[in-house]
Amino acid sequence: MSGPSTYNPKSGFEKWIDTRLPLPRLLHDTVHTFPTPRNLNIWYTFGGILTFCLGVQIVTGIVLAMHYVANAGLAFDSVEAIMRDVNYGWLIRYIHSNGASMFFLAVYIHMFRGLYYGSYKAPRELIWIIGVLIYLLMMATAFFGYVLPWGQMSFWGATVITNLFSAIPVVGGHIATWLWGDFAVGDATLNRFFSLHYLLPFIIAGVVGLHIWALHVPGNNNPLGIDVKSPQDTVPFHPYYTVKDAFYLVLFVILFAVFVFYAPNFFGNPDNYQPANPLVTPPDIVPEWYLLPFYAMLRSIPSKLMGVIVMAGAIVTLVFIPWLDTSRVRSCRFRPLMKQFFWGLLVCCILLGYCGSQSVDAAAFGIIPLVWVARLATIYYFAFFYLIMPIVGLIETPRKLPASIAQSVLGDTAAASSSLPAE
Amino acid sequence: MAGVGLASAAWPFIDQMNPSSAALALASIEVDISSIQPGQQVVYKWRGHPLFVRRRTPKEIAESKAVDVNSLPDPLAENANLPAGAPATDANRATKPEWLVLIGVCTHLGCTPTVSTPQMPEGDYGGWLCHCHGSQYDTAGRIRKGPAPRNLDVPPYTFTSATKIKVG
Numbered sequence: 351m352s353g354p355s356t357y358n359p360k361s362g363f364e365k366w367i368d369t370r371l372p373l374p375r376l377l378h379d380t381v382h383t384f385p386t387p388r389n390l391n392i393w394y395t396f397g398g399i400l401t402f403c404l405g406v407q408i409v410t411g412i413v414l415a416m417h418y419v420a421n422a423g424l425a426f427d428s429v430e431a432i433m434r435d436v437n438y439g440w441l442i443r444y445i446h447s448n449g450a451s452m453f454f455l456a457v458y459i460h461m462f463r464g465l466y467y468g469s470y471k472a473p474r475e476l477i478w479i480i481g482v483l484i485y486l487l488m489m490a491t492a493f494f495g496y497v498l499p500w501g502q503m504s505f506w507g508a509t510v511i512t513n514l515f516s517a518i519p520v521v522g523g524h525i526a527t528w529l530w531g532d533f534a535v536g537d538a539t540l541n542r543f544f545s546l547h548y549l550l551p552f553i554i555a556g557v558v559g560l561h562i563w564a565l566h567v568p569g570n571n572n573p574l575g576i577d578v579k580s581p582q583d584t585v586p587f588h589p590y591y592t593v594k595d596a597f598y599l600v601l602f603v604i605l606f607a608v609f610v611f612y613a614p615n616f617f618g619n620p621d622n623y624q625p626a627n628p629l630v631t632p633p634d635i636v637p638e639w640y641l642l643p644f645y646a647m648l649r650s651i652p653s654k655l656m657g658v659i660v661m662a663g664a665i666v667t668l669v670f671i672p673w674l675d676t677s678r679v680r681s682c683r684f685r686p687l688m689k690q691f692f693w694g695l696l697v698c699c700i701l702l703g704y705c706g707s708q709s710v711d712a713a714a715f716g717i718i719p720l721v722w723v724a725r726l727a728t729i730y731y732f733a734f735f736y737l738i739m740p741i742v743g744l745i746e747t748p749r750k751l752p753a754s755i756a757q758s759v760l761g762d763t764a765a766a767s768s769s770l771p772a773e
Numbered sequence: 774m775a776g777v778g779l780a781s782a783a784w785p786f787i788d789q790m791n792p793s794s795a796a797l798a799l800a801s802i803e804v805d806i807s808s809i810q811p812g813q814q815v816v817y818k819w820r821g822h823p824l825f826v827r828r829r830t831p832k833e834i835a836e837s838k839a840v841d842v843n844s845l846p847d848p849l850a851e852n853a854n855l856p857a858g859a860p861a862t863d864a865n866r867a868t869k870p871e872w873l874v875l876i877g878v879c880t881h882l883g884c885t886p887t888v889s890t891p892q893m894p895e896g897d898y899g900g901w902l903c904h905c906h907g908s909q910y911d912t913a914g915r916i917r918k919g920p921a922p923r924n925l926d927v928p929p930y931t932f933t934s935a936t937k938i939k940v941g
Contacts, residue, residue, distance in 0.1 A: 506884060510905060513882040528787075532796045534821035534883075542790065629816055629823045629877075631885040633904050649906050654881055654922045710907035 356383050380566055385584035386591050387572035389759050393463040394570065396456050398595035399602050403453040404558065408551050410446040411495075418498065420544035422537035425500035426625045444614040450492050451617040452606050454640035457485060465671075466692055468680030469571040475672035477564045480557060482668045487554045489641065494547035496638060500540060501622030506635050508535045508543070514648075517658040534628060574758055575681025576751055583755035634709050642706030643699050647731075649710060650724035660728065667735050674735055676743030684749040688742050695734045698727040801941030803933060806872070814888045816877060819928065819940050823877035823885050825914075826938070833912040834870045836899060837863040845924075846916050852927035861924060866913040874930050874938065875914045879903040881921035886910060901925070 357375040359365040368375055417436050419428040432439035461481070464470055470478035497508045512529045516522040531538030569578060578584055585591075609616055617639060621632045637645050644661050651657035682689040705724035712720045752758035802819055806826055809815050814827040829837075842848050842860050849858065850865035859865050867873045877885050886901035886908070896902035896909035898917045903909075908919030915924040930940040 506905075510882040510884065516883075527792060528790050530792075531790055532792050532821060533799075534878075536796075536821055538793070538796065628821060629818060629885065631887075631903075631905065633887070635884065635905050649920075652920050654920050657920055710904070 355379050380562075380587075381592070382586065382588045384566065384587040385569065385578070385581065386587045387570055387578055387583060387755055388585045388590075389572050389574060389755050390570060390591065390594070391573055392598060393459065393467075394572075395595045395598035396460040396463065399456045399599055400453070400460060401558065402599055402602075403449060403456055404551065404555060406449050407446060407453060408555070410442050410449060411548070411551065413442050414446055415548060418544075420498070420541050422500060422540050422626070425498060425540060429499045441610070444610045448606065448609045448614060448617060450495065451638070451640065452602070452609070453488065454492070456602070457488065458640070461485070462696060464571075465695075466682045467571055467573055468575050468675070468677075468682070470672045471575075471675060471680050472672070473568045474565075474571060477561060477568075478672055479669055480561045480564060482665075484554055484557050484561060485668075486665065487550055487557065491547060491550040491554065492638065492640070494543040494550070497540065497543045498547060499622060500626045502624045502626060502630075502632050503619045503622040503635065505535060505626035505628065506631050507637060508539060510635065511637075512539070514658050514661075517655045519655070536628075571680060572755060573681060573683060574752060574755060575679060575684070576755065579754050580756070636707055639703065639707070642704075643702035644706075646702040646706030646724040647728045649706070650721050650728055664728075664731060667732070671735065671739070674739045676740050677746065677748070678743075679748040679751065684751055685742075685746055686749065687746040688738075691734060691738050691742060694730065698730045698734075702727045702731070799941060801939055803937055803939045805937055807936035811871075812890060817940075819876070824928065824940060825873070825875040825877040825888070825925075827873040827875070827888070829867070829871055829873055829912060833899060834863065834867075837866070837911060837913040837915075840911065840913075840915070847922065847924045849924070850927070851924045853929040854927065861913070861915055863913050866915065866924070866927060869932070872938075873912075873914060874927060874940065876926040876928050878926070879905065879908055879921055880916065880923040880925065881906055881908050881919070886925070 355375055355378075357368070357372075357378040359368045359374070364374060367373070414432065417428065417432045417439060419425055429443070432443050434440075436442075464478060464481070493507070493511060497504045512526055512535065515529060516526040518525060527533060529539070530536065531542060572578075619636065621635075624632075636642070644664055647664055648657045648661045651660050677685060677688065679685055682692050702724060705720045705727070708720050710721070714720055714723060799820055802817065802824075804817050804824075804826065806815070806828070809826060809828045811828050812830045812833075814825055817824040817826065840863075842862055845861055848861050850861045852859060852865055854868070855865055863870065879886050881903065882905060884903050884905035886903040887895045888901055889895035889899050896918070898909050898911035900910040900912045900914060900917075903919070903921065906920050908921035909917050910921075910925055911917050913924075914927075916922070928940050930938050933939050
């Protein structure tokens, strides 16, 4: 799809620029004429939404950094000052804190979309792997950011997460001390977390550039999971997908605004409005909702090292998906068996999230210990990738694939006669 | 050669993350324990961590002594005042049976466990329960159940008088 450029500089100025810095050509080829499958649905608008989220986080974050003080004695008060004294500080902070949740909501939809339509399969393996890397960077950034207000959840979340490294045999304790810059989470830790929290979004932006670059080589996958075969399978990115993306972005921003203006602390934890106290752990410490499934896995394993290995393994596993899936068909639309298991995975992830949000010894309906629910869901999670994916791909009989995207969208006769829609 | 040069240039940037001289200049503290009642725990702060000083009741001491050391998940004393291989007997956990001095950091992921009292029991072993991930400790601070791998650490301490201890 990344064929020869169709950019045709018109004015003398455009030609002058084009021979020196072909930036207009790059933009023209990637966001204007870029041929895009004509059947992309709502689930394909989240890439654009995610780029928007990253932009919002960077802009609001830079503004917040102008008022925030990264010092264990002052951090909590400086955040309160942002909320009460700084002009529109409350708005900017609520956009930033809810923005993190919206970012993860969008990324989870984006990831499950990729999983359902087989977007990780050849030739798009690297797009997927770069995406997993972005997800990891997002989790690190979100974690660092959550520590900055220096409330009780900030402090104890930082303590628990950094202590995960102490599970590593022999050197684990040294690594934890190295991360803290002290013998416990403290001022040194807060300062470095702030530094990294400011840095990582720009790294994410760079890696997002790679993600999009890699996407523009084979082009978009699509809900049918079949390759683009002729120009009539595609439409130019602009105006077709710029408009579609913009429409769904507006709906997304409305949801975003509902949280910011009507339930700004919906995703938050009230304990984080208490200043950090190194001597008292809150009775129920819970991470942010987007980390709950991994937290549930960690808690369901009665061994420190194994718990950490399983949790890290759950994320690392994602990297191998392109090679764990043995099916030649990409989209679950044509995979009757895989489709069932896919929904099973989604249910398991939500169940794990629920288990992670409850206290350790909680029971569903008063009789089913949640720790066992979490264990079963964890088993399913790993079984899905290491057993179900390879085996189902071999034994499943996929449904018949359509001959082309155009034929599927327009029907046989129309596809034969139609040409590119007029721009 | 280039590798050595690179490594030596990288080292200052790695080592700057380690605790600074100020953090390493660890203070010791002396605490007056005369006001602590039997069955009560008082929490002090030592090296940034909570320090538990618990005055155990005869019943708590007896419960701890009755435990078979070999049945414990961590059979070692984890006591900085004793050689590394010392067994986790009650006497090795508390020099004076009445006084239990511990670092209040769960050996799983570093939360502060909640003390158990007859009025407000926490866990099944009468010691502590860590609410983060459910580790349970007995009346000698030994891990009995849950994901924590080790007993609560006993810091280096000495009795400077009958009612005062110096920690660190």
